[in-house]
Amino acid sequence: MAQAKLTIDLDALRANWRALDALSAGETAAVVKAGGYGLGAGKVGRALAQAGVRRFFVALAEEGAALRQALGPGPEICVFSGHMAGDTEMIRDLGLVPMINSIDQMLRQVEALPGAPFGLQLDSGMNRLGMEPAEWAALRDIALAQNPVLIMSHLACADTPDHPMNARQLQVFREMTDGIDVPRSLAATGGILLGPEYHFDLTRPGIGLYGGLPFAEAAPVVTLEVPVIQVRELEPGEAVGYGGAFTARRPTRIATIAAGYADGLHRIMGPKASLMAGETRCPVAGRISMDLIGVDVTDAPEVPEALELLGQHQTIETLAGWCDTIGYEILTALGPRLNRAYRGE
Numbered sequence: 001m002a003q004a005k006l007t008i009d010l011d012a013l014r015a016n017w018r019a020l021d022a023l024s025a026g027e028t029a030a031v032v033k034a035g036g037y038g039l040g041a042g043k044v045g046r047a048l049a050q051a052g053v054r055r056f057f058v059a060l061a062e063e064g065a066a067l068r069q070a071l072g073p074g075p076e077i078c079v080f081s082g083h084m085a086g087d088t089e090m091i092r093d094l095g096l097v098p099m100i101n102s103i104d105q106m107l108r109q110v111e112a113l114p115g116a117p118f119g120l121q122l123d124s125g126m127n128r129l130g131m132e133p134a135e136w137a138a139l140r141d142i143a144l145a146q147n148p149v150l151i152m153s154h155l156a157c158a159d160t161p162d163h164p165m166n167a168r169q170l171q172v173f174r175e176m177t178d179g180i181d182v183p184r185s186l187a188a189t190g191g192i193l194l195g196p197e198y199h200f201d202l203t204r205p206g207i208g209l210y211g212g213l214p215f216a217e218a219a220p221v222v223t224l225e226v227p228v229i230q231v232r233e234l235e236p237g238e239a240v241g242y243g244g245a246f247t248a249r250r251p252t253r254i255a256t257i258a259a260g261y262a263d264g265l266h267r268i269m270g271p272k273a274s275l276m277a278g279e280t281r282c283p284v285a286g287r288i289s290m291d292l293i294g295v296d297v298t299d300a301p302e303v304p305e306a307l308e309l310l311g312q313h314q315t316i317e318t319l320a321g322w323c324d325t326i327g328y329e330i331l332t333a334l335g336p337r338l339n340r341a342y343r344g345e
């Protein structure tokens with residue numbers, strides 16, 4: 001079999017949730033948008049529900065609908081994008097909770113689904129989603145009379161603890177919500193690490209569950225093993241792959257492995273990337289192509305059946321460093337062609 005294997009350790013995922021829950025002052029939800037950060041929202045959601053998660057967040061109503069099928073009735077599923085035109089049936093039939101972002105969405109919600117649960121999203125300075133202070137001042141009494149289940153906002157710079165934006169957003173959020181008797185939520189993974197004054201009643205971690213920064217203590221959740229299809233010996237001077245970008249300077253053993261940029265292994269990381277053959281680090285040789293990567297395995301005592309790209313030796317953050325990006329993008333780019341296998345189901 002040439003299909004690369006992405007193993008998702010659900011025990012590590014649950015351990016990361018428990019660790020973030022232990023740090024959180026109140027209830028700890030879980031963010032499973034983008035298919036559980038690329039790892040499979042249904043499996044991830046079920047594993048977290050077993051661990052005790054009662055409230056999930058997704059980006060889109062469609063994601064909420066799919067998650068409801070996987071989780072069944074019971075857990076609350078909240079939708080960050082709120083109540084968009086066309087979402088009403090999904091919200092009603094699958095029992096989703098939209099986070100209302102604007103006066104328009106508020107009107108849509110109360111006209112289409114009077115009495116149905118909803119939350120409110122406020123903009124405390126990120127300027128992305130939610131009602132701004134002036135809009136909130138105008139709508140506040142009307143919105144609160146409809147009994148929202150949650151009031152939330154999102155921090156723009158929580159991964160940088162010293163950033164003055166954190167304290168500023170905290171202050172704005174307090175000014176907008178102090179004295180209101182509705183559960184409040186401000187912190188994602190980064191906000192949890194900023195300390196209890198950022199936690200309010202509910203925290204909403206995402207990336208930390210999946211083993212990414214800024215939760216440095218997170219257990220790695222993913223392992224990616226890429227099968228070796230062929231091994232060949234090169235004389236000095238021979239080149240490898242498109243553009244001949246790697247030239248052998250010594251007698252060189254090249255393993256051709258079965259994954260590429262179509263699987264989310266970004267082409268740009270080629271010059272810095274390496275894979276593990278057991279304990280030996282083996283550099284990528286030449287360009288990453290769509291389905292194949294050449295790897296210099298000359299220094300490995302033997303060539304295993306598969307080389308490890310992600311695991312205990314190198315994490316999503318290692319790959320992010322090679323690609324000049326963040327762990328979130330590495331995870332969510334991992335493609336549908338990878339064979340997702342789950343440990344700890």
Ligand SMILES: *Cc1c(COP(=O)(O)O)cnc(C)c1O
Pocket residue numbers: 031033080153154187188189190204205206207208
């Ligand atoms: C994605 C997201 C989260 C989770 O953020 P992480 O940094 O992955 O923990 C929480 N809240 C909102 C509004 C989000 O968009």
